[in-house]
Amino acid sequence: MENARPNQHLRKNPGFGGTRSQSGNGWLDRLDTGLGKLPPQATDLEMAVLGALMIEKDALSAVIDILKPESFYKEAHQRIYSAILSLFQNSEPIDLLTVTQQLRKTGELEFVGGAGYVSELTIKVNSAANIEYHSRVISEHSLKRAMITMASTILRDAYEDTTDVFQLLDQTEQSLFRISESNIKKNYADMGTIVRQALNELEIKKNNKDGLTGIPSGFSALDRLTSGWQPTELVILAARPAMGKTAFVVSALRNAAVDFGQPVAIFSLEMSAVQLVNRLISAEAEIDSEKIKKGNLAPHEWTQLHHKIQRLTEAPIFIDDTPALSILELRAKCRRLKAQHDIQMVVIDYLQLMQGDNSKGSNREQEIASISRALKNLAKELNVPVIALSQLSRAVETRGGDKKPQLSDLRESGSIEQDADMVMFLYRPEYYNITQDEAGNSTAGIGEVIVAKNRSGSLDTIQLRFVNRFTKFCDLDTYFDPVPQGQGFPSNVTGLSSFDSGPVGGFPPVGPSGPGGMPPIPPTGGTLRSRANDLSNFGNADPNQQTPF
Known part of the structure; x- marks a missing residue:
């Protein structure tokens, strides 16, 4: 029989139900890392903290955000602390008597060593003077044990020939994130500190001439209403299928990255990265999306494409098309993007395709609720706006009238509305064969952004222009009299098929514009092209800029 290393931290104690591990990490106790060491622990401090909690009634408030039951090394101490938390919650x-009674009620008194052991804990301390310091030491040891467990698992899996190394890397990153996330605690701030911070932000806003305090959407009317996408806010953009959710959010992130130089990330769970970029190319080059899809471009359109996408290729847009992305994977990737590229906005397309924590017994509604809460927490942690697309229920289709969406239509979870700082609906009346609005105006090419909830501002409905063949949204007055489907640009509009860095077709050079782009150039022959500032900037890009995709 092989000699085994004795597990000296396993001890015989009748009150603990025989020989067993008193650690909260059973297999960690049995782990032989080759170092011959016990896992990090501070059992004397654990006893002191538990004793202090039972002799001073206000002591728990100092440690409740530092310690969790699993922070304790001994399982007996975990159960005693859980009993204390149960009393606090009720x-x-x-005190000594109530904790003993609580353990007796749950059938755990004998397991922890009996009433005598609980009493012994109170004898070892005189006060709770150093309880917060002791608790932090206990928490640090708990984190070390978690890292040892994780490292041992990685070590074991890395030795296996069948292990997928890239999957192991992802799992390692997720495990590290779980450990670090469990230790993120933010203390309260006094009123003076918060007031000074608010005044500093007011000074910044006062000096901001365009009135934007967040990331510009590039849609003038929407930016006037919201002052841009605000940091720490969760924005839900919801609509029925075929309303143009992806087209809207792609237009918005393009405006932020290309026109304003803001690094943005989009997690596309429905479309591949190439499909998404094809949409961006179609919108940027203003070439029919069907032609882009089929590759059926005329020679002048190839020239047009190569010139127009120069700014797009240099834009700080980062695309991840991982399907069925979990919230843990999303957090890890966003934290890495924030550290490496300082992303200023995160887009998820779309929320219902994400995977939750898969807790036992949880249904889909609870899973969506946990995802929406996690997205809000992510926005606060990274200090960026998070825009999540969401599907609406079929109740919209069964209603009579104009079928405009309502907050009650949010699918699968009312918590989406609760967690969101802003809820916007996308609505195109012409999709429902509504050809005129209440004032008798044509609805052709009109897309409505209905701001149904705005925690930090007012509510309104913004009208945008939806250019279907380019799958893009723009300001209402940017396009009119569009080129009919399947036609090229007319011959009387010069300069559009042979771009260069100078003026186009006799139009004077146009400088950069604010949100929403330039006003329309007077049309030649009844046809108007979009932003003229794009045409005047060909060849002026900085070659040293990074090219994320």
Whole structure:
């Protein structure tokens, strides 16, 4: 029989139900890392903290955000601390007698060593003077044990020939994130500190001439209403299928990245990265999306494409098309993008395709609720706006009238509305064969952005122009009299098929514009092209800029 290393931290104690591990990490106790060491622990401090909690009624408030039951090394101490938390949650007094009674009620008193052991904990301390310091030491040891467990798992899996190394890398990153996330605690701030911070932000806003305090959407009317996408806010953009959710959000992130130089990330769970970029190319080059899809471009359109996408290729847009992305994977990737590229906005397309925590017994509604809460937490942690697309329920289709969406139509979870700082609906009346609005105006090419919830501002409905053949949204007055489907640009509009860095077709050079682009150039022969500032900037890009895609 092989000699085994004795596990000296396993001890015989009748009160603990025989020989067993008193650690909260059973297999960690049995782990032989080759170092011959016990896992990090501070059992004396654990006893001191538990004793202090039972002799001073206000002591728990100092440690409740530092310690969790699993922070304790001994399982007996974990159960005693859980009993203390149960008393606290039920607003019952915490002392030697009540804790003993709580353990007896749950059938755990004998396991922890009996009433004598609980009493012994209170004898070892005189006060709770250093309880917060002791608790932080206990928490640090708990983190070390978690890292040892993780590292041992990685070590074991890395030795296996069948292990997928890239999957192991992802799992390692997720495990590290879980450990670090469990230790993120933010303390309260006094009123003076918060007021000074608010005044500093007001000064910044005062000096901001365009009135934008967040990331510009590039849609003038929407930016006037929202002052841009605000940091820490969760924005839900919801609509029925075929309303143009992806087209809207792609237009918005393009405006932020190309026109304003803001690094943005989009997680596309429905479309591949190439499909998404094809949409961007179609919108940027203003070439029919069907032609882009089929590759059926005329020679002048190839020239047009190569010139127009120069700014797009240099834009700080980062695309991840991982399907069925979990919230843990999303967090890890966003934190890495924030650290490496300082992303200023995150887009998820779309929320219902994400995977939740898959807790046992949870249904899809609870899973969506946990995802929406996690997205809000992510926005706060990274200090960026998070825009999540969401599907609406079929109730919209069964309603009579104009079928405009309502907050009650949010699919699968009312918590989406609760967690969101802003809820916007996308609505195109012509999709429902509504050809005129209430004032008798044509609805052709009109897309409505209905701001149904705005925690930090007012509500309104913004009208945008939806250019279907380019799958893009733009300001209402940017396009009119569009080129009919399947036609090229007319011969009387010069300069559009042979671009260069100078003026186009006799139009004077146009400088950069604010949100929403330039006003329309007077049309030649009844046809108007879009932003003229794009035409005047060909060949002026900085070659040293990074090319994320």
